[in-house]
Amino acid sequence: MPEAPPLHSAPVTGTPKPAAQPAVAASRIIAVTSGKGGVGKTFVSANLAAALTRRGHRVLVLDADLGLANLDVVLNLYPKVTLHDVITGKANLEEAVIDAPGGFSVVLAGSGLVEYSRLTHEVRDELLHTIQILAPRYDVVLLDTGAGISDVVLFSVSLASEVLVVATPEPTSLTDAYAAIKVLAAQQNRQHIRLVVNQAARPGDGRAITGQLQQVLNRFVATGSGQPLRLIHMGDIPADPSVRDAVMRRQLLMQHMPGCPAALAVAQLAGKIETTLIAQPAA
Numbered sequence: 001m002p003e004a005p006p007l008h009s010a011p012v013t014g015t016p017k018p019a020a021q022p023a024v025a026a027s028r029i030i031a032v033t034s035g036k037g038g039v040g041k042t043f044v045s046a047n048l049a050a051a052l053t054r055r056g057h058r059v060l061v062l063d064a065d066l067g068l069a070n071l072d073v074v075l076n077l078y079p080k081v082t083l084h085d086v087i088t089g090k091a092n093l094e095e096a097v098i099d100a101p102g103g104f105s106v107v108l109a110g111s112g113l114v115e116y117s118r119l120t121h122e123v124r125d126e127l128l129h130t131i132q133i134l135a136p137r138y139d140v141v142l143l144d145t146g147a148g149i150s151d152v153v154l155f156s157v158s159l160a161s162e163v164l165v166v167a168t169p170e171p172t173s174l175t176d177a178y179a180a181i182k183v184l185a186a187q188q189n190r191q192h193i194r195l196v197v198n199q200a201a202r203p204g205d206g207r208a209i210t211g212q213l214q215q216v217l218n219r220f221v222a223t224g225s226g227q228p229l230r231l232i233h234m235g236d237i238p239a240d241p242s243v244r245d246a247v248m249r250r251q252l253l254m255q256h257m258p259g260c261p262a263a264l265a266v267a268q269l270a271g272k273i274e275t276t277l278i279a280q281p282a283a
């Protein structure tokens, strides 16, 4: 097992560590995460959910960005009940599951819950309980996590069996993606991690970036088995002005502009996730 990377040390000392194995056994819980913030996790989660729903799957998106939740803004939802109410005992979990415009279900965190940017036992237990109760009802659960390697992010990622890292081609995004991947390999014993390159400038960007990151991982990051961590390129989503336009209108891109290049790329990503993850029976 490699040592915890010195670049950014995860603030897990004194708080519960993420599980070495996913705490919830299912092959379809996918954490959408990133090193750097603002790279498109929420955009990908929401629109991927819509694309998977269109393919006939039952999908839940859980806003696991507890401190800076904004899935509600992107989906133009004003939830009466959020995960915050569930955690504080004001409502039960069933009331927090609401219908999103794309035909999928969401559990929203409630905005600005700064107190939940720390991983307390309460937050940990509630996240785990929420997923354990809800996951069996869906074909796919997407966890829209916060950015970086805080203990809340690492814990929510530890609940997923698959990790989809979103990165942009910017050097800062790639450095942070590498740091996050390194921590996940060390702390969660991940054998592989999936990568989607968002805001790609040119076709082929993502494959080249994946190759470069893989080379660095091969040199510096070993998994528990001693094998290098395998990075799986899941696709590229081009930089596309329609994305911002849809966000400004608080609409899903898949509904607002289903034929634009970014929407077509998300649809393709959904197809790849379906064939690689959903079509297989749960382990």
Ligand SMILES: Nc1ncnc2c1ncn2[C@@H]1O[C@H](COP(=O)(O)OP(=O)(O)OP(=O)(O)O)[C@@H](O)[C@H]1O
Pocket (backbone or CB within 6 Å): 034, 036, 037, 038, 039, 040, 041, 042, 043, 044, 065, 068, 145, 146, 147, 198, 199, 200, 237, 238, 239, 240, 241, 243, 244, 247, 262
């Ligand atoms: N493919 C794209 N083309 C153009 N703009 C994009 C694209 N993807 C994302 N964006 C822009 O980036 C913004 C941030 O995206 P998003 O909120 O999904 O990032 P995030 O990773 O969830 O951020 P945070 O780390 O704050 O949770 C969007 O509002 C949109 O304007």
Ligand SMILES: [Mg+2]
Pocket (backbone or CB within 6 Å): 041, 042, 043, 065, 070, 144, 145
């Ligand atoms: Mg987000």
